[in-house]
Amino acid sequence: MSGHDSYGDIFSGHSRKKTRAVPKVTAERDLVVEDAASGFCGAVVGFDRSYDGDFVKLEDARGTVRLFALREAAFLIDGAPVTLTRPTATAPSAPTRSASGSTRVEGLRARVARGSRIWVEGVHDAALVERVWGHDLRVEGVVVEHLEGLDNLAQRLTEFQPGPGRRVGVLVDHLVTGSKETQLTTGLGPHVLVTGHPFIDVWQAVRPATVGIEAWPNVPRGEDWKTGICHRLGWGTPQAGWRRVYDSVETFRDLEAPLLGAVERLIDFVTEPE
Incomplete structure (x- = not known):
């Protein structure tokens, strides 16, 4: 062996x-x-x-x-x-804020649209409202539509037939005493609320510093306001000027207080229980 x-x-x-x-x-x-x-x-x-x-x-x-x-x-x-x-305990994170300053709802699925609406004068108004309040509007199920001019308001109201559960909030540019806009928006009934700001155009409701200027230039009455603004600021065409304005706005802090208050009142009006 x-x-x-x-x-x-x-x-x-x-x-x-x-x-x-x-x-x-x-x-x-x-x-x-x-x-x-x-x-x-x-x-x-x-x-x-x-x-x-x-x-x-x-x-x-x-x-x-x-x-x-x-x-x-x-x-x-x-x-x-x-x-x-055992899982490690983590401190709860602070709630994030939406562009309007409200608490952001995470994992949001848009709510079914309400019967009530918010109407604005033009596409630029609608775009700025969406940019700042879009999150809030989807949480509440509020649709924003543009009138293509305030002169169409009376006809649109006749077609829409406001009533309980079908309220209309109207955002108006240049809503000052004695203006044409004020005359077109009086006596519309309890289911319609009109708010607005004193600026000639919604562009002017954007803070000047937001778009890199000291102040909005004065444009003489009778001259197209957007064309005159772009000419005086060297922004080219109104289309190029609008892109500059829109891209500069990120949160409510970029807008003037009268526009902020007007939109907030409209959202409250079309969402409060009746």
């Missing part, structure tokens, strides 16, 4: 392989695990703590809830041993 045979395998009884480390798994809610000792299988539904350590609550398919100590390699996932760890 050779020496090797006489001594046999000197490594007999000793592992030749390193012990595989048991993975740690965070016990997130609804994670399904099996208690290795008892065979109880359930989903994580909570935790408890006592003088002798942390415990995990598992709920099985029949609704039975049991406590198990969070010990090393005490659980199985798909038949493999794991060590469950």
Whole structure:
């Protein structure tokens, strides 16, 4: 018998392989695990703590809830041993704000549109309202439509037939005493609210500093206001000027107070219970 045979395998009884480390798994809610000792299988539904350590609550398919100590390699996932760890507590994050300054609703799905509406004079008014209040409007289910000119208001109201649950809020440019705009928006009934700002055009309701100027230039009466503004500021065409104005606005802080107050009152009017 050779020496090797006489001594046999000197490594007999000793592992030749390193012990595989048991993975740690965070016990997130609804994670399904099996208690290795008892065979109880359930989903994580909570935790408890006592003088002798942390415990995990598992709920099985029949609704039975049991406590198990969070010990090393005490659980199985798909038949493999794991060590469950309690999730690390995180401080609640501060609520984020929308462009209008309201609390942003995360994971928002637009609400079904209300019967009530907000009407504005033109596409630029509608675009700025959407840019700042778009989140709020989707939360409340409010649709903003443009009139293509205030002269169309009377006809649109006749077609729409405002009433309970079908209110109309109207945002008007240059709403000052004695103006044509004021004359067109009086005596419209209890289901119509008209608010506005004193500026000639909604562009002017954007703070001058927002678009990089000290003040909006004066344009003589009778001259197209947007064309005159772009000419005096060197902005090119009104289309190019509008792009500059629109791209500069990010939040309510970029708008003048009269426009902010007017839009907020309209949103309140068309969303308050009747």
